[in-house]
Amino acid sequence: MATIYDRLRKGGVQASLQTKFFFTFMLLLLFVLGCFLVYVNYMVIRPLKDKTEDEMKLAAVNVSDQLNLYINNQNQLSQRILSNKDVFTLLSAGDYSQLTLEGLTRSRRLKEMMFQALGPSLNIEDMIIYDLQGDGVASYIGYAGNPASLRPFLAESSKLATWNASGYALYRHQGEAISFVRAIMNQNGQVFGYLAVRLDQRYLDRAAGGVSGGKVYIMDQDQRLVASSAGLPEGEKPPAFAVPSSASGIYLSSSEDYVAYHRSAETGWTTYVVNPRNVVLGPVNSVKYISILLITALILFSFIFIYFSTKNLLLPIRKLRSQILRINYSNLNIKTDARTHNNELIQLNGAFQELLERLQESIEREKLALHEEVKSRNSALQAQIAPHFIHNVLYLISIAAQEGKNNVVTEMCKHLSDSLRYIVSSPYQHVTLTEELKHTQHYLSLIQHNFEDDLEWEIDADEGFDRIELPRLVLQPFVENCIEHAFRNTDPPWRIQVRVKVYNGLWAIEIRDNGEGFAPGRIRDILDHIQESDSGVYELQHHTSGIGNMGIVNTVNRLKLMYRNRLFFNIYNHSEEEKGATVQIIASMSKDFY
Numbered sequence: 001m002a003t004i005y006d007r008l009r010k011g012g013v014q015a016s017l018q019t020k021f022f023f024t025f026m027l028l029l030l031f032v033l034g035c036f037l038v039y040v041n042y043m044v045i046r047p048l049k050d051k052t053e054d055e056m057k058l059a060a061v062n063v064s065d066q067l068n069l070y071i072n073n074q075n076q077l078s079q080r081i082l083s084n085k086d087v088f089t090l091l092s093a094g095d096y097s098q099l100t101l102e103g104l105t106r107s108r109r110l111k112e113m114m115f116q117a118l119g120p121s122l123n124i125e126d127m128i129i130y131d132l133q134g135d136g137v138a139s140y141i142g143y144a145g146n147p148a149s150l151r152p153f154l155a156e157s158s159k160l161a162t163w164n165a166s167g168y169a170l171y172r173h174q175g176e177a178i179s180f181v182r183a184i185m186n187q188n189g190q191v192f193g194y195l196a197v198r199l200d201q202r203y204l205d206r207a208a209g210g211v212s213g214g215k216v217y218i219m220d221q222d223q224r225l226v227a228s229s230a231g232l233p234e235g236e237k238p239p240a241f242a243v244p245s246s247a248s249g250i251y252l253s254s255s256e257d258y259v260a261y262h263r264s265a266e267t268g269w270t271t272y273v274v275n276p277r278n279v280v281l282g283p284v285n286s287v288k289y290i291s292i293l294l295i296t297a298l299i300l301f302s303f304i305f306i307y308f309s310t311k312n313l314l315l316p317i318r319k320l321r322s323q324i325l326r327i328n329y330s331n332l333n334i335k336t337d338a339r340t341h342n343n344e345l346i347q348l349n350g351a352f353q354e355l356l357e358r359l360q361e362s363i364e365r366e367k368l369a370l371h372e373e374v375k376s377r378n379s380a381l382q383a384q385i386a387p388h389f390i391h392n393v394l395y396l397i398s399i400a401a402q403e404g405k406n407n408v409v410t411e412m413c414k415h416l417s418d419s420l421r422y423i424v425s426s427p428y429q430h431v432t433l434t435e436e437l438k439h440t441q442h443y444l445s446l447i448q449h450n451f452e453d454d455l456e457w458e459i460d461a462d463e464g465f466d467r468i469e470l471p472r473l474v475l476q477p478f479v480e481n482c483i484e485h486a487f488r489n490t491d492p493p494w495r496i497q498v499r500v501k502v503y504n505g506l507w508a509i510e511i512r513d514n515g516e517g518f519a520p521g522r523i524r525d526i527l528d529h530i531q532e533s534d535s536g537v538y539e540l541q542h543h544t545s546g547i548g549n550m551g552i553v554n555t556v557n558r559l560k561l562m563y564r565n566r567l568f569f570n571i572y573n574h575s576e577e578e579k580g581a582t583v584q585i586i587a588s589m590s591k592d593f594y
Helices: 002-010 012-082 086-091 101-118 151-159 161-166 201-208 282-313 315-325 344-384 390-402 406-424 433-454 463-467 476-486 522-532 550-566
Strands: 124-130 136-139 168-171 179-185 191-199 215-219 225-228 248-252 257-263 270-276 455-459 494-503 506-513 567-573 581-588
Touching: 012 101, 012 124, 012 168, 012 179, 012 191, 012 201, 012 215, 012 248, 012 257, 012 270, 012 282, 086 101, 086 179, 086 191, 101 124, 101 136, 151 168, 151 179, 161 168, 191 201, 201 215, 201 225, 390 406, 390 433, 406 433, 433 455, 433 463, 433 476, 433 494, 476 494, 476 506, 476 550, 522 550, 522 567, 550 567, 550 581
Parallel strands: 455 494
Antiparallel strands: 124 136, 124 191, 168 179, 179 191, 215 225, 215 270, 248 257, 257 270, 494 506, 506 581, 567 581
């Protein structure tokens, strides 16, 4: 007992335990801080760098998509010219000089056709029609800078991939404005002349200037500048970019600049987004330096905190030692101070029960908020669906009225009135499949007047379809995509079939066409876009109604909001013997939508 008494008196036990506690806590702290540093590096800094690079690549893709949309508009514009069969008659009538009465009459009629095709908006510099030899026949505006001959292009056209594959090409001769050129050709493949649409450089520069931060350069296949975010001074050349090894990517240039690029498959142009390295890595370095500073400060604070905490942790031992030192032979029955001033377990249990009650209230609020969010997302997606055919229908009605077809005008106005009433009446409420099929019939009846006997369509109708409920305007985007894209390179008659089947508590809708089908890999891209957009609205800087883009993804998302995991969507091409493709929608007939 004397030996124990002497060791306690010297404080050896207290010093040893305090040192062990201190170094144990310090090692544990250093391990936690090391794990935190590794976590910040791999889970914060690297993803932040990847996100910054992805934003640059996305900016390049968005600019390229804007250019594709502008070029597609010119393609549709040229299609409207070619859909007028009078252009073939005028160009095949003979080689009249513009100074003769016949030549002036032909030029005036061609200008009228171009005016009807352009409509009230004008986003091009000029439109010119050339004969088979490449000589100008008629010009819409007649700028003095228009090329008088298309012969240089015809001499080079055989080398252009898009000219041989798609029948149109983007051409620029000796510093002139870029022109969209296509052959004026009938359904039998006979060429009567050529149509050239001179693109407006302001629209190209506007697409390049739509990216905030960094510089944007758009280069053609020969690495010639098409447009840039900031106009280059006269004589200054754009940077020399590396030849891309893939359609899209990012690399670090020799001048320590990050260069994101995207090559368009439609135009062949490559969009480059250039940002200095310090701008791209600025947020990453900021996070890195802040993390290092925070860890250093935390280590210093923890060192002081642990030192004083270990002293307080050993307070009961110091009390015991003090009481033992006061023991002697005359007071061996002394009692130690074992009173507890704070009952931490009772306090912790009360706090935990309060936490459970607050957590239950939070869960109930979250369920209610989720319910409202699903409804709001459905409304937001519904609001993005807008019919693209109203302008064309009004134009067809005006033509029919000019031709004195009163019955046709009456019928088209009735269909249009029914369609508009269907669209604007309670647009965010569900409708029956019968109502949706009836609206699709109105839409096809209106479009029928544009294509006449070239378009054939068939839609199922049954009273049993009233039990099936859908979001409004889910069939029209698929039918509209058939008309706008599937029949582009297919000879009439064009057929569209909408089939509905109900069996074993399920319903299925199939939209079939006899068009050219989908290109290899295109179906996979569309389904991937739909899968990527499951968490929200599919966003593009500029929405389009093209297949696989805003129209289809938006429609499928609204169906998923309504049916959740009880919906199956598929697209497939028909066999080689049967042309065309089919869009398939299958869902449960359960009415428990939300």
